[in-house]
Amino acid sequence: EDQVTQSPEALRLQEGESSSLNCSYTVSGLRGLFWYRQDPGKGPEFLFTLYSAGEEKEKERLKATLTKKESFLHITAPKPEDSATYLCAGLRGATNKLIFGTGTLLAVQP
């Protein structure tokens, strides 16, 4: 069964304290691994797509990496405005269906 698991469920960091969020996946014929940011009361906002193991993408303080079994979202020197829920999703081959994890709620304290 296709599954995407994110850990930890919640993470509290001090401003400037770097860390990583994990996304483990078993998705049939994975065609892409996606990261989204979701603020309270809003829809998910697209961040990155990763297509193959070894690929990395960066945006400001965020860097996403991909292996054959998991993806990491590295947050370097986070700021309070990085506080949000981060969602990971795998695109199942031949169906164009996204399988979502339950997210990691990140809180960055000043």
Place this chain on the structure above:
Amino acid sequence: NAGVTQTPKFQVLKTGQSMTLQCAQDMNHNSMYWYRQDPGMGLRLIYYSASEGTTDKGEVPNGYNVSRLNKREFSLRLESAAPSQTSVYFCATPGQGSHEQYFGPGTRLTVT
């Protein structure tokens, strides 16, 4: 360029009432999706439409119907609302030439 719009933003229904959630996109993609988001469950696919005139069931279709009105619009209908359908509903569509899906702002539905 509004991307994906949804109406209404909030709705409260009584058990047994019906309603239609509306979604429109201006990203000119053929595919559109309806998800629901519940605490601890993540986003789950209700229905999707690969192109105008076609619809298919997703992971949790029971209690819902959909209509792909044209390329831009995809509606989700609850014929007889139940408390288990209390959720946040999101519509999404991919960007042109890409696989990532772009989401609307959501409809927060409460069924009492």
